[in-house]
Amino acid sequence: MRLEVLSALLEREPSSDDLERIYRSLRLIRRAEEEIARIYPSDKIKSPVHLSIGQEAVAVGVCEALRPDDVVSPTYRGHAALLAKGGSLKGMMAELYGKATGLTGGKGGSMHLIDMSHNVLGASAVVGTTIPIAVGYALAFKRMKSTRVVAAFFGDGATEEGVFAESLNFASLHRLPVLFVCENNAYAIHTPIAKRWATDRLAERVASYGIPARRIDDGDVLEIRAQATAAVAPMRGREGGPHFLECRTYRWREHVGPNEDYDAGYRSRAELAPWQRNDQLERIGVLLAAGRRAAVDAAIECEIADAIAFAEGSPFPEREALFTDVFAG
Amino acid sequence: MSSPASNARLLSYVDALAEAVAQEMRRDASVFVFGCDVDDHKAIQGSTRGLVEEFGVERVFNTPLSEDAMAGVAIGAAMAGMRPIHVHIRMDFLMLCMNQLVNIAAKSRYMYGGQVKVPLVVRSVIGKSWGQGAQHSQGLHAMFMHVPGLKVVAPSNAHDAKGCLTAAIRDDNPVIFVEHRLLYYADAFVPEEPYEVPFGKARVCGAGGDVTMVGVSNMLVECLRARELLAEVGISAEVIDPISLVPLDIETIVRSVGRTGRLLVVDNAWTCCGASAEIVAGVAERAANGRPLQARRMGYAPVTCPTTPALEAEFYPDPAKIAHVAHAMVRPDATPWRPDRRHAELAYQMKFRGPF
Numbered sequence: 001m002r003l004e005v006l007s008a009l010l011e012r013e014p015s016s017d018d019l020e021r022i023y024r025s026l027r028l029i030r031r032a033e034e035e036i037a038r039i040y041p042s043d044k045i046k047s048p049v050h051l052s053i054g055q056e057a058v059a060v061g062v063c064e065a066l067r068p069d070d071v072v073s074p075t076y077r078g079h080a081a082l083l084a085k086g087g088s089l090k091g092m093m094a095e096l097y098g099k100a101t102g103l104t105g106g107k108g109g110s111m112h113l114i115d116m117s118h119n120v121l122g123a124s125a126v127v128g129t130t131i132p133i134a135v136g137y138a139l140a141f142k143r144m145k146s147t148r149v150v151a152a153f154f155g156d157g158a159t160e161e162g163v164f165a166e167s168l169n170f171a172s173l174h175r176l177p178v179l180f181v182c183e184n185n186a187y188a189i190h191t192p193i194a195k196r197w198a199t200d201r202l203a204e205r206v207a208s209y210g211i212p213a214r215r216i217d218d219g220d221v222l223e224i225r226a227q228a229t230a231a232v233a234p235m236r237g238r239e240g241g242p243h244f245l246e247c248r249t250y251r252w253r254e255h256v257g258p259n260e261d262y263d264a265g266y267r268s269r270a271e272l273a274p275w276q277r278n279d280q281l282e283r284i285g286v287l288l289a290a291g292r293r294a295a296v297d298a299a300i301e302c303e304i305a306d307a308i309a310f311a312e313g314s315p316f317p318e319r320e321a322l323f324t325d326v327f328a329g
Numbered sequence: 330m331s332s333p334a335s336n337a338r339l340l341s342y343v344d345a346l347a348e349a350v351a352q353e354m355r356r357d358a359s360v361f362v363f364g365c366d367v368d369d370h371k372a373i374q375g376s377t378r379g380l381v382e383e384f385g386v387e388r389v390f391n392t393p394l395s396e397d398a399m400a401g402v403a404i405g406a407a408m409a410g411m412r413p414i415h416v417h418i419r420m421d422f423l424m425l426c427m428n429q430l431v432n433i434a435a436k437s438r439y440m441y442g443g444q445v446k447v448p449l450v451v452r453s454v455i456g457k458s459w460g461q462g463a464q465h466s467q468g469l470h471a472m473f474m475h476v477p478g479l480k481v482v483a484p485s486n487a488h489d490a491k492g493c494l495t496a497a498i499r500d501d502n503p504v505i506f507v508e509h510r511l512l513y514y515a516d517a518f519v520p521e522e523p524y525e526v527p528f529g530k531a532r533v534c535g536a537g538g539d540v541t542m543v544g545v546s547n548m549l550v551e552c553l554r555a556r557e558l559l560a561e562v563g564i565s566a567e568v569i570d571p572i573s574l575v576p577l578d579i580e581t582i583v584r585s586v587g588r589t590g591r592l593l594v595v596d597n598a599w600t601c602c603g604a605s606a607e608i609v610a611g612v613a614e615r616a617a618n619g620r621p622l623q624a625r626r627m628g629y630a631p632v633t634c635p636t637t638p639a640l641e642a643e644f645y646p647d648p649a650k651i652a653h654v655a656h657a658m659v660r661p662d663a664t665p666w667r668p669d670r671r672h673a674e675l676a677y678q679m680k681f682r683g684p685f
Contacts, residue, residue, distance in 0.1 A: 104442025114441040121408070122441040126432050132398040133433060136405020136413075143361075143387060143411065163428075166398030173393070325439045326477050328446035328501035 014222060016288075022060060022221060023284045024296050028303070029056040029080045030281055032089060035304050036079075036096065037258035044312070045096045047109035052080035054252030057280040058183045059084040061224025062151050062245070065179075065232045073121040073134035073152045075183070076111040077251075081153050087115035093307040099314035106317045107325070127188075128154060128161035131180075135167045138176040138242075147236040149177040151228075157188030159202060168209045168242070175241040179231055180206070182244070185251040190266045206244045213244035221280040250275035340519040342484075342512045345491035346376040346452075350414065352523045353498045354384050357412060360498055361388040363399070364416030364452075373418055374454070374513055396425035400451075404434050404503075407449045412498060420453040420507065421464045427472075434503040435478030449503040450494070455546065455597060456510045457645070459682065460636040467634070468546065468598035473505045474575050474607065480528060481575040483507035485549035487517035489572055492526025499525065509547040509597065515677045529576035533585065537565035539659045540591040542651070543582055544568060545604050547677075548595040548627075554648035554675055555655060558668045564659050574604050579611040586612050591658050592624045595646050600628040623658055627651060648673040 014022065033051045040049065052059065059080035063072065066085070074081035082092060088103065095102030096110055103115055114122035121137065124130045134152035141148045158164055159182060171178050182202065186193055193200060203213040212231065216223050224247055231243035252272060254261035262269045285293055340348070354360045362380055364373075368391050372378040381389040392399045396417070403413040417423055423430070434447050456465040473479045480502055484490045490508070497504040534549065535556050544552035549570045556566040567585050571577060586592045592612055594605040605626040613622055627646040634644055649668045656666045 102442075104440060104444070107442050108440040112440045114444050116444045121405075122437060122445065124433060126428060129401070129428060129432060132401025132429070133405035133408070135398070136402035136407070137409045138405075139402055140406045140409030140411050143406075163395075163397045163401065166393065166395035167401070169393055170395060170398055170402060325443040327480075328438050328443075328448075 014225070019284055019287050020292060020296065022064060022225070023281070023288055023293070024300065025060045025063070025084050026056045026221065026281045026284060027296065028089070028300050029060070029083050031300055032083065032304055032307070033079055035308065037253070039308070040258040046098060047096050047111070048256050049096065049110045049258065050077035050256050051253045051258065052077055054275060055183060055185060055249045056080050056084075057219050057221035058181065058224060058247040058249050059153065061221045061247075062153075062179065062181050062228045064225040065228035066149070066151060069119060069148050071119045071121060071134075071137055071148065071150045073130050073137070073150060074113065074123045075130070075153050075155060075158075076123050076125045077155070078113050078123040078153070079110070082113050082115060082120050085118055085120050087113075087118045087120045089303060089307045090310045091115060093311040094314050097311040097314070098316060099311055100317040100321070101310065101314040105321060128158035128163050130154070131158060131167045132163055132170075135171045135176060135178055138171065138178045139174065142174070142176055142240065149179060149232055149235050151179045151181055153181050153183060155188070156182060156184040156186065156193060157196075160188075160196060168206060168211060171242040172209045172211050175239060177235040177240045178242040179228060179235065180211070180242060180244040182246045184246055184248050186248070187251065187255070187267070189255045190264070192266075203244065203246050211242050211244050213246070215246040215248070217248050219247065219249050219275070219278060219280060221284065252276070336522065337518040337520045339516045340487050341514050341516050342487040342490045342508075343375045343514065345487040345517075345519050346494055346508070347378050347380070348519070349491040349494040349523070350377070350498070351380060351383065353495060354380070354388065356523065359410060360412045360414065362414045362416060363390050363392050363403070365392055365394060366418060367391060367416050373416055374510070376513070377416065396422055397429060400426035400429035401433065403449050404429060404437070404447055407447045408437070408445045412448045412450075414450040414452060414498065417451070417453045419465050420455050420469050421467050423451065423453050423469065426451070430473070430479065430503070430505075431476050435476045438502070439478060446501045447503050448501045450497045450506055451503065452506045452508065454508045454510050457547075458511065458638075458641065461634070462636040463633045468507070468596070468629075470505065470507050470574055471598055471603040471607070474604060475602075478503070479575060480504040480573065481507065482528060482573040483546040484526070484572060485512065485544065485546055485570050487515065487519050489526050491519050492524050493528070493572065495523050496525035496528060507546060511677055512547050512550070515550070526572065528573035529578050531572060531578035531581040532570045533567060533581065534570050535566070535568040537567035537589070539565045539589060540567070540593060540655050541582065541585040541589045542566050542568045542655060543571060543592070543594045543608055545571060545574070545594075545596040545598070548597045548646060550675060550677060551646060551648050552595055552651055554673055555651035558648060558652040558673055559655055562656065562666065564656060566655055571608070577608070577611065579608070579615065582608060583612050583615045586622065587620075590620045590623060592622065593651070593655050593658060594624075594626050595651055596626070596628040598628050599631060600626040601631065603628060625654055625658060627654060648675065
């Protein structure tokens, strides 16, 4: 085992400050999305929302391993990655409302969130499409002799796209600093993996490209954090090269929209139960002192209320904005 | 381009392309070139010749046959501040990049609210003759014209090839750069120093009062030859090179048609929903001078490109066919006139021998 990997593993035990930060991030995402779901029936948010509720641990665990100047590439189910990376909650909420103060001024909505001031790349509604974009960003970092890395998030469905294999090969060939993170929630929209994959040995497939690849089965946020940290450390070095994490997780709500869909027939509530028992938000929450936890919760409620008020109070874009930013310059 | 500048020398289209890239790479360290076969001994018919030797393997490199991902890599690198030139030896291969070009490159500036820019050049070569056939011959520029956010340029000569490629590399937007294989060995006077041919400015290449002919890419050359044939029978044609299709300088064409009342657009592509349709529609909507507009389009026959020369000759417009159509527009009551095809054959076409 390489020295930097070993030292990263030794540092995996989180401090109480670490735990509070992790809890804060998990809680912010959970509560922000619960609020989005609460507001959604009012039709104030006219944007297809793909909620991450239940999946927060992947984005939070991975972003724990990143520096502020590192880059994340989220998916259209991207609220979690954006917030975990420190992206603007106000800008995101205003964007969902279609307001001029939104992250893209009302041009992109929930599926095309971006926050370059926090190094969050833009998301795409076409599955798998952003994987090579992230690789290209990493190519630029390597050419600039930077130690920055890119974390590329994508779902299990994206691994079926040809561009996934093409991107892995190129990133490995050129030893690019990309952490590929598969958020495997077991469904592509409503279709389970058994109907889509000849085998579920995804990490083995990836490893055959010469990419260190690991699978984390239980959504353990501290394990994801530790594995991501261990992967990122050597990526910053001269040899660099990509790493891959398959993080099994579970989407608690419907594919798109604010509701549950266990009555739709394609999955059962019994399948959800172990994931809810294993809820990382609660698991980390009970590790905090009650007073600290309550203070974090209260601060988050204020932050979300501020963001909603900001979104509701912001103006819609002027008509002239329709024609801005077709071209740069 | 008609009168050579003092420092201009005769240079072929292909050498002009290579010179533009080399000069920009010397000027700007963020420019790099990649694509299938850019660094091999054939160097994309010579258009990337000498680049890897001068700039090294980090800035000039071959790629796996993964056009989809490589287009994405180019876009990602561009967003990160580099200026990639992604090279495709055949425009047909751009179909493998469509998702990235249409869904990301074209839209990023807009759908990400101006937070990123994508300074990307996509070089692509249209093939013709020597049995290029169905999938090595397509001019697909109209597909890209359709999508807001992409610039599309199709220079017809070495001077514009260098100037447009220089401008494309310096542009902060994705530019689909359309080259034609048969133009590669055509010479023009090309200044030695770097210069830009601005997009959105058409050039009147030959004045005339009877009919306006617009030629796209190599069809500009064929229109110029047709103009000579028409002159022999006393018809004076004005020939316009749009140079860039997005942005399109429709006003220059409208002004010309305002005088001639007749518009013939010849494209190296199919006419259906094509550049020729767009140009005719753009002129018609602006109702040049209140005169009735007589308009015709010429392009590929509405079939897949065949390989045998016997059918290929029927597939493409050529100077004799163009002159025939223009003559019929100007003199509808005269006996149809068909110039001798051999008399109309073009040197640039005869220079080319296969296999590529």
